[in-house]
Amino acid sequence: MIQRASKMALQEVMPASNQNPAEVSPTFFSCTQADVRYNAGVDIIAAHLDHRRSYDDFYYVYPVISRRSQGVSIGVNLNPDKICNFDCIYCEVDRRTAPRTRSVDLVVLRDELSAMLGLWKSGELFAREPFASAPLAWRRLNDIAFSGDGEPTTCPVFEQAVACAWECREAAGVSEAKLVLITDAACLDRPGVKKGLELMVRGPHEIWAKLDAGSPEYYRRVNRTAVDYNRILSNISRTAQAMPLWVQSLFLKMHGQPPSSEEIDLYCGRLTTMQTEGAHLLGVQAYTVARPTPEAWATALESHELDSIAEVIRRRTGLEVRCSYGPSFN
Ligand code: SF4
Secondary structure, three states: OHHHHHHHHHHHHOOOOOOOHHHOOOOOOOOOHHHHHHHHOOOOOHHHHOOOOOOOOOOOEEEEEEOOOOEEEEEEOOOOOOOOOOOOOOOOOOOOOOOOOOOOOHHHHHHHHHHHHHHHHHOHHHHOOOHHHOOHHHOOEEEEEEOOOOOHHHOOOHHHHHHHHHHHHHHOOOOOOEEEEEEOOOOOOOHHHHHHHHHHOOOOEEEEEEOOOOOHHHHHHHHOOOOOHHHHHHHHHHHHHHOOEEEEEEOEEEOOEOOOHHHHHHHHHHHHHHHHOOOOEEEEEEEOOOOOOOOOOEEEOOHHHHHHHHHHHHHHHOOOEEEEOOOOOO
């Protein structure tokens, strides 16, 4: 019932249309605090909720309506084997079902990406649900994002995949669309990854590097990985010294407990240290759980709790903080 009411409200303010999305202005919709609050009551739309990383019989490429970018994001899954170097307590990847393939075939990836860009340009993508529910303003193409069923930078052909995405973007005539990397930062020090990033930053791009904790102990509890915490900090800092990036942080409750003020203080200290080292941090994407987690005790923060954390981060670091709230919008 809530979903139906929200969808109707959205259609009232931004009526869906059959207009070709290629004609929609590619202007980036700034995701300010006010924007998020405004959208909080109306963005539960079918297209946004449907974050399945699959489309027809495609192996690697999938479209989503992104709440954060308020546009279409074409995802590229470089981890079809569903293996990740993290095991986050909030991970939404369905690892109960077997993967259809375990490796990345660059020829197939190129075909799928070209086809998906064609579907978006022609408007055919919006001919059926869940994309038919997307309002016109959210049908613009925002980005091609490397984010899938694992950590994209662990893919052995990451560098070639970036080149492939670059070439498909140019061939489709959508050079304003960003190439986005969403990463847990563990492999940003690998030579092949660095080369891929060097290509990516020659055009419109964004790098979102995950940092969910201010202490190694909390990091191990949330991200459950053997990767050394200091390696994550070092990789984010060093990469940001060469290319500006966003820090992406998920804050949540564990067994009903939000992160302590001491943990948030430590987290802010990590960001401040990076800035002192010369890291160019564009800001923090602070978000919380929006979909079911594999651990029932890992739950979303209330909106006011996320707001409080965001305010501390702003005050302590001077960074812009953009919030994406949980499912209840309370
Ligand atoms: S890094 Fe991403 S894909 Fe890997 S476990 Fe965490 S949320 Fe899942």
